[in-house]
Amino acid sequence: MRTLIKAQSVTKYFGSKLALSNVNFEINKGAPVALVGPNGAGKTTLFSLLCGYVFPSSGELNIMHQQPGNAHLFGKLSALPQDAQLDPGFSIIHQLTFYAQLQGLTKSRAKQESNRVLELVGLSDAVDQRPNDLSHGMRKRATIAQALIGAPQIVLLDEATAGLDPVHAREIRELISTLSNEATFILSSHDLSELERLCGQILHLDQGKLTEHSALSQGTSNQCFVTLRLAQKYEDVEKILFALAGVRNVHNSQAKEYVIEYEKSGEAFDIQLLQCCHQQGWQYQQLVNGNTLENQIFHKQH
Numbered sequence: 001m002r003t004l005i006k007a008q009s010v011t012k013y014f015g016s017k018l019a020l021s022n023v024n025f026e027i028n029k030g031a032p033v034a035l036v037g038p039n040g041a042g043k044t045t046l047f048s049l050l051c052g053y054v055f056p057s058s059g060e061l062n063i064m065h066q067q068p069g070n071a072h073l074f075g076k077l078s079a080l081p082q083d084a085q086l087d088p089g090f091s092i093i094h095q096l097t098f099y100a101q102l103q104g105l106t107k108s109r110a111k112q113e114s115n116r117v118l119e120l121v122g123l124s125d126a127v128d129q130r131p132n133d134l135s136h137g138m139r140k141r142a143t144i145a146q147a148l149i150g151a152p153q154i155v156l157l158d159e160a161t162a163g164l165d166p167v168h169a170r171e172i173r174e175l176i177s178t179l180s181n182e183a184t185f186i187l188s189s190h191d192l193s194e195l196e197r198l199c200g201q202i203l204h205l206d207q208g209k210l211t212e213h214s215a216l217s218q219g220t221s222n223q224c225f226v227t228l229r230l231a232q233k234y235e236d237v238e239k240i241l242f243a244l245a246g247v248r249n250v251h252n253s254q255a256k257e258y259v260i261e262y263e264k265s266g267e268a269f270d271i272q273l274l275q276c277c278h279q280q281g282w283q284y285q286q287l288v289n290g291n292t293l294e295n296q297i298f299h300k301q302h
């Protein structure tokens with residue numbers, strides 16, 4: 001597995017304000033990486049460090065064996081800020097061609113490259129349109145296309161779906177998933193649940209500290225999770241679930257929600273669980289195969 005980014009004891013102060021504290025992680029080439037955490041956690045600071053806009057107060061940050069900001073990384077790493085805007089006065093192709101020329105391509109190569117990235121994001125039919133003629137989701141696609149110019153190996157997307165309605169947000173997530181062969185994406189978000197299906201790895205920051213760095217998984221090979229959300233509160237739910245065959249642990253993750261850890265066996269556990277709900281007269285709202293990202297983090301911290 002190829003290591004793209006390595007952070008060793010990275011600390012960043014702004015004056016006396018500690019923004020990142022002794023952060024260590026490695027990111028390998030591959031599936032998108034989620035960078036999650038509440039407001040002020042240090043996500044933007046980490047993006048700024050990776051782009052070489054600011055430098056660590058102490059520690060080492062390496063991107064493909066270079067220091068961030070090094071000229072060797074030009075065109076290999078790109079970043080899309082949350083509020084990235086296109087100029088309303090020019091067509092999409094005009095603007096992307098201009099950006100591609102700024103990367104050193106000739107005008108004809110730049111146009112070719114712009115058409116390539118617009119095709120990747122499904123905007124081939126909209127190249128001559130101006131941003132205001134496009135939907136929110138299409139504009140976001142166009143800015144993602146801009147980030148893909150020159151085929152960078154790492155693409156940082158800050159809050160890629162912020163401000164989009166659920167349909168457009170889902171479209172963007174699907175697009176990123178499709179584009180994962182093109183580049184390794186690092187996606188920041190406040191919303192843990194939106195990234196869990198998309199990402200292969202999470203970095204969870206809280207008050208400047210990396211509280212979680214792990215591969216998202218269903219657990220070890222014979223350890224499985226299912227998350228059951230009931231329609232209302234019932235008596236003795238944990239006790240009854242724990243008595244089911246193969247159950248190792250039951251965690252009441254939030255009101256009316258239970259994360260059940262069970263051992264993989266020949267029997268279909270979800271059928272057994274639904275039969276139990278039926279016998280007990282419990283109405284369920286949702287049954288999710290797996291452990292939500294939020295719960296994975298919760299389990300580790302508590």
Ligand SMILES: Nc1ncnc2c1ncn2[C@@H]1O[C@H](COP(=O)(O)OP(=O)(O)OP(=O)(O)O)[C@@H](O)[C@H]1O
Nearest residue numbers: 014017018019037038039040041042043044045046
């Ligand atoms: N230029 C700066 N000068 C002083 N303090 C800063 C600066 N940039 C960030 N900080 C502080 O560092 C901490 C981390 O901020 P950062 O913007 O990285 O968090 P974030 O996780 O991106 O938050 P949000 O989700 O709100 O964008 C915050 O306490 C913030 O106030």
